Amino acid sequence: MVVVENVTRLSDRRTQTSSEAFPDDTLELIQSAVEAVPTSVFEDTTKHKEIGAFDAAIAEGLPQYEYEGAATGGFNPNCKLWSHQGFNYSVDLYDADARIAIEVEKSERKNVSDDLLKFQKGYRT
Numbered sequence: 001m002v003v004v005e006n007v008t009r010l011s012d013r014r015t016q017t018s019s020e021a022f023p024d025d026t027l028e029l030i031q032s033a034v035e036a037v038p039t040s041v042f043e044d045t046t047k048h049k050e051i052g053a054f055d056a057a058i059a060e061g062l063p064q065y066e067y068e069g070a071a072t073g074g075f076n077p078n079c080k081l082w083s084h085q086g087f088n089y090s091v092d093l094y095d096a097d098a099r100i101a102i103e104v105e106k107s108e109r110k111n112v113s114d115d116l117l118k119f120q121k122g123y124r125t
Contacts, residue, residue, distance in 0.1 A: 002037045026100065033061025055092050055104050065093040065102065089118050 009022045041053040052069060059067035066078040068090050077083075080090040081101065093102040103118060 002035055002039070004031050004034050007031060023098075026098065029062065030102065033058050036061050058102075058104060059093060062093060062095075062102075064097075065095045065100075068092045089114065091118060 007027070009027065012021075037054060037057040041051060041057055045051050055067070056069060059065065059070070066076055068076050068079040069092075070076045075090055078096070079092070079094050080088075081094065082089070091101040092104045094100070101118070
């Protein structure tokens, strides 16, 4: 089992008050999905190689979300949120109805800047 520690929400840390707070029930669902991932997904992994089974296990726990790795032979186009604007990135999980995007980063710290760009783009659109 994966243990999630020190959960904070951006809405708890920012001073902006013109948008909604992240829904507690949704946060609990996401946290439960992450915690339900078996530790076996981390066995026999190679350094510098992404652990795709981790994302897949989280996606199983969040069936209402589109999963980037769900498409046969490529990325799920429903997770490529801004391709119509020339932004060629996708998110790992996306709930279009709730407009909640999830990015699971577990392989490279250098990718965190890309993830921040994705969410900044989302914020602005």
